[in-house]
Amino acid sequence: MLGELAELGLMVAKDLGVRVRECEDAGQAVVLADAFQKVSRVVRLTLALDFKLDRDAAREAREAERVEADAARAEAARAALAPQPARAPTPAEARKDRVGKLLHRLLWNESEGDSEEFDILREDLDARLDEAALSPDFEALPIETLARRVAADMGLSGELTLSTCEPAAPVAGFGDAALGQPELRSSG
Numbered sequence: 001m002l003g004e005l006a007e008l009g010l011m012v013a014k015d016l017g018v019r020v021r022e023c024e025d026a027g028q029a030v031v032l033a034d035a036f037q038k039v040s041r042v043v044r045l046t047l048a049l050d051f052k053l054d055r056d057a058a059r060e061a062r063e064a065e066r067v068e069a070d071a072a073r074a075e076a077a078r079a080a081l082a083p084q085p086a087r088a089p090t091p092a093e094a095r096k097d098r099v100g101k102l103l104h105r106l107l108w109n110e111s112e113g114d115s116e117e118f119d120i121l122r123e124d125l126d127a128r129l130d131e132a133a134l135s136p137d138f139e140a141l142p143i144e145t146l147a148r149r150v151a152a153d154m155g156l157s158g159e160l161t162l163s164t165c166e167p168a169a170p171v172a173g174f175g176d177a178a179l180g181q182p183e184l185r186s187s188g
Contacts, residue, residue, distance in 0.1 A: 003050065005046050006043055006046040006047050006050065009039055009040075009042050009043035009046060010043050012039045013036055013039045013040045013043055016032055016035050016036035016039060017036055019032050020032040020033050020036055091139050092133045092138060092139060095133070095138065095139060095143065095146065096126075096129040096130070096132075096133055098143050099129060099143060099146050099147045099150060100122075100125060100126070100129060102143065102144075102147040102160060102161075102162070103125060103147055103150065103151055103156065103160075105158070105161065106151060106156045106157075106158045106160070107121045107122060107125060107156070109158050110156050110157070110158075121154070124154065125150065125154065128150055128153060128154065129150065132146065132149075132150065144160065144162060147160055148160060
């Protein structure tokens with residue numbers, strides 16, 4: 001629509017330009033020149049408005065695309081950070097985690113507070129636990145026994161500190177080895 005208006009204004013301006021050149025009356029020429037100036041200004045403003053509207057539409061389209069892309073990235077980030085349904089760890093994974101937690105303090109002491117050294121020791125521990133988990137008696141051995149074996153294998157020094165939820169390894173002749181619970185034997 002603005003294009004048609006610009007075309008009409010251009011035609012009127014051309015016609016006025018011809019009439020100004022042909023006019024012999026000075027008063028009439030001034031009136032025609034003034035009309036020509038106003039019509040040519042309308043044409044310029046119409047073309048400028050048309051250009052501005054096109055530019056604004058393009059900017060709004062880019063902005064809409066950017067907002068849509070930002071929303072997609074935000075949604076992807078939310079999906080990545082959303083808690084995934086937790087699967088229950090296998091018994092072997094649970095045992096590896098418990099042994100790893102028992103040895104955590106020993107690893108930190110061995111690394112003397114150096115986080116890079118600690119990370120290396122932690123990776124070594126994970127590899128050793130993965131290997132130990134392949135053993136058929138991995139799930140039957142008490143946690144304390146597993147932790148002591150891995151600590152000795154890694155050359156870790158220090159005292160293992162069992163938490164109250166970790167049963168101590170049964171002493172030979174006492175306790176249920178499968179459950180790690182003390183039982184008294186009757187003598188006699």
